[in-house]
Amino acid sequence: MNMGPEKVFFSSLATAKRARVDEALDRLLPREDEAPRNVHAAMRWSVFAGGKRFRPILVLTVGETFGAPEEQLLQTACAFELIHTYSLIHDDLPSMDDDDLRRGKPTCHVKYGEAAAILAGDALQTLAFEIVSGDDQLSFETRVRLISEISRAAGTPHGMVAGQEHDLEAERKQIDYQHLEAIHRSKTGALITAAARCGAIIAQCSSSDLATITDYGSNLGLLFQITDDLLDVTSTAEALGKTPGKDARAHKATYASVFGIDQARERAQQAHNDAQAALKRINQPTDNLCAIADFLLTRES
Amino acid sequence: MNMGPEKVFFSSLATAKRARVDEALDRLLPREDEAPRNVHAAMRWSVFAGGKRFRPILVLTVGETFGAPEEQLLQTACAFELIHTYSLIHDDLPSMDDDDLRRGKPTCHVKYGEAAAILAGDALQTLAFEIVSGDDQLSFETRVRLISEISRAAGTPHGMVAGQEHDLEAERKQIDYQHLEAIHRSKTGALITAAARCGAIIAQCSSSDLATITDYGSNLGLLFQITDDLLDVTSTAEALGKTPGKDARAHKATYASVFGIDQARERAQQAHNDAQAALKRINQPTDNLCAIADFLLTRES
Numbered sequence: 227m228n229m230g231p232e233k234v235f236f237s238s239l240a241t242a243k244r245a246r247v248d249e250a251l252d253r254l255l256p257r258e259d260e261a262p263r264n265v266h267a268a269m270r271w272s273v274f275a276g277g278k279r280f281r282p283i284l285v286l287t288v289g290e291t292f293g294a295p296e297e298q299l300l301q302t303a304c305a306f307e308l309i310h311t312y313s314l315i316h317d318d319l320p321s322m323d324d325d326d327l328r329r330g331k332p333t334c335h336v337k338y339g340e341a342a343a344i345l346a347g348d349a350l351q352t353l354a355f356e357i358v359s360g361d362d363q364l365s366f367e368t369r370v371r372l373i374s375e376i377s378r379a380a381g382t383p384h385g386m387v388a389g390q391e392h393d394l395e396a397e398r399k400q401i402d403y404q405h406l407e408a409i410h411r412s413k414t415g416a417l418i419t420a421a422a423r424c425g426a427i428i429a430q431c432s433s434s435d436l437a438t439i440t441d442y443g444s445n446l447g448l449l450f451q452i453t454d455d456l457l458d459v460t461s462t463a464e465a466l467g468k469t470p471g472k473d474a475r476a477h478k479a480t481y482a483s484v485f486g487i488d489q490a491r492e493r494a495q496q497a498h499n500d501a502q503a504a505l506k507r508i509n510q511p512t513d514n515l516c517a518i519a520d521f522l523l524t525r526e527s
Numbered sequence: 528m529n530m531g532p533e534k535v536f537f538s539s540l541a542t543a544k545r546a547r548v549d550e551a552l553d554r555l556l557p558r559e560d561e562a563p564r565n566v567h568a569a570m571r572w573s574v575f576a577g578g579k580r581f582r583p584i585l586v587l588t589v590g591e592t593f594g595a596p597e598e599q600l601l602q603t604a605c606a607f608e609l610i611h612t613y614s615l616i617h618d619d620l621p622s623m624d625d626d627d628l629r630r631g632k633p634t635c636h637v638k639y640g641e642a643a644a645i646l647a648g649d650a651l652q653t654l655a656f657e658i659v660s661g662d663d664q665l666s667f668e669t670r671v672r673l674i675s676e677i678s679r680a681a682g683t684p685h686g687m688v689a690g691q692e693h694d695l696e697a698e699r700k701q702i703d704y705q706h707l708e709a710i711h712r713s714k715t716g717a718l719i720t721a722a723a724r725c726g727a728i729i730a731q732c733s734s735s736d737l738a739t740i741t742d743y744g745s746n747l748g749l750l751f752q753i754t755d756d757l758l759d760v761t762s763t764a765e766a767l768g769k770t771p772g773k774d775a776r777a778h779k780a781t782y783a784s785v786f787g788i789d790q791a792r793e794r795a796q797q798a799h800n801d802a803q804a805a806l807k808r809i810n811q812p813t814d815n816l817c818a819i820a821d822f823l824l825t826r827e828s
Contacts, residue, residue: 260684261684261689261693262684262692262693264692264696265683265688265689265692312649316645316646316649319645321640321642321645322645339622340622341622341623341692341695342692344617344620344622344623344645345617345688345691345692348617348648348649348652348682348688349689351649351652351653352652352678352682352683352686352688353682353683355656355674356674356675356678356682359671359674359675359678360675365667366666366667366668366670366671369667369671370660370667370670370671373656373657373660373674374657374660374661377653377656377657378657381650381653381654381657382566382567382570382650382653383557383561383562383563383567385653387563387566387646387649387653388562388563388566388650390646391565391566391642391643391646392562392563394642395563395565
């Protein structure tokens with residue numbers, strides 16, 4: 227496969243950070259040989275099922291852009307991956323999206339049973355908050371701000387759980403552009419935006435930089451979801467690690483189904499432009515943040 | 528019904544506190560007419576299904592014993608009820624304990640469907656952490672300590688989720704006394720102990736008082752579980768608000784099945800004595816804390 231220069235750049239950046247995140251996750255997660263083994267094995271199965279670590283990389287990259295050392299960012303970065311993984315486990319359950327395959331592997335409930343999958347998701351959410359509250363490299367004030375950000379982004383009425391419910395309710399319904407964007411702003415956008423914000427908060431950046439990063443993060447979230455929807459239509463199972471075309475069969479409203487592929491691509495390009503425009507307002511080198519946006523626009527999985 | 532003096536005392540104490548907790552929960556929970564309505568309705572359904580508010584009352588009573596004003600305790604008290612309610616919703620699911628009735632009413636998934644029940648539990652857990660992190664009556668340090676306590680008590684390897692998994696694994700197995708107590712120390716004991724500790728932490732009590740309260744709380748947790756198991760055997764559906772005899776039919780290991788009823792009653796009396804003995808080491812009036820232990824020993828629902 228040929229990669230353009232922006233992909234090579236992101237790829238080396240991401241590979242290094244992903245390895246550091248994976249090491250930290252391994253250290254922070256309970257061991258499989260510690261009871262309750264079944265739940266711990268299920269937690270680890272889903273966390274180490276081959277995720278891109280997009281949210282942790284975003285925390286690290288934003289934080290480092292504003293001068294925070296990696297070790298102060300790493301636990302919060304992992305907390306985002308735990309929240310994300312918990313949501314995947316619960317969303318895949320039979321009563322929700324009923325997915326058997328995720329990242330090319332059996333989903334958590336297929337491998338460990340529904341009860342263990344529900345508990346593993348529950349415990350991953352709890353662990354995310356435990357990790358941030360216990361991160362003694364950060365001031366108490368910073369930890370409280372991070373927990374407040376993560377909880378609002380994960381819950382209702384404007385966070386991830388709200389988005390999943392809106393998404394379930396929208397199945398088999400004709401929905402318009404505003405409705406679709408509202409779903410995704412909460413379902414995936416809120417957590418991605420919060421990841422960007424938390425990197426900036428740990429770096430104690432100014433409130434105007436935080437506002438800019440919020441703008442960047444929110445466009446990144448939109449871009450992420452549009453390209454995710456497009457990949458479901460255009461990609462192969464091999465590249466995607468899950469069955470493509472699933473959204474259409476589930477009668478899910480997606481950017482591809484609401485806009486058509488060409489217009490969805492234009493909308494992705496616009497979100498990319500808006501993210502890049504936000505970065506121009508920052509007085510720090512933002513090459514790595516640019517690379518994340520470039521990667522999302524052109525990704526193939 | 529005739530009530531002994533200890534029940535009258537606890538009853539009036541509990542009624543007043545329960546009303547304050549319910550008001551606060553109503554204020555803190557998202558409104559049913561705010562989207563996602565189905566999940567918000569499911570959250571409220573389970574929170575307001577008639578719980579005794581035992582954990583919040585414990586937070587309030589311990590905190591007030593050591594001089595904390597009620598308004599500083601109330602949000603943390605509510606956070607415990609939200610964590611407890613989330614665990615009930617998930618434990619009742621078909622793949623877990625498969626319960627249709629809770630406190631005399633249809634369980635959350637029976638009333639709102641499994642997807643909404645899973646999401647309502649998820650969102651209640653998130654909200655618990657959001658509430659504590661946002662409680663600006665407390666210092667940042669106190670909030671971090673509370674979140675750390677709650678998350679350890681709710682998660683794995685020693686908290687509530689671990690206990691639920693141990694409990695599921697123990698079904699249809701012969702288990703001994705040590706194993707049973709280990710299950711319940713995590714499944715119900717950890718959160719009850721943490722509720723007592725968090726009241727003491729908000730009141731900024733000394734570390735020796737905190738250790739004493741931990742001892743009291745852990746005996747209270749044991750007492751709570753033993754009398755819960757006994758009520759499942761000896762009570763009527765009307766008094767209990769759920770189908771009695773359910774544990775035996777599910778082949779659950781309980782204090783009644785492992786010890787027999789008489790010995791389980793003795794074990795309850797011992798836990799009560801130990802809780803009272805702990806309170807004698809505290810240099811504050813502990814009448815209300817005594818009343819809670821008395822109530823648990825003699826409760827009928």
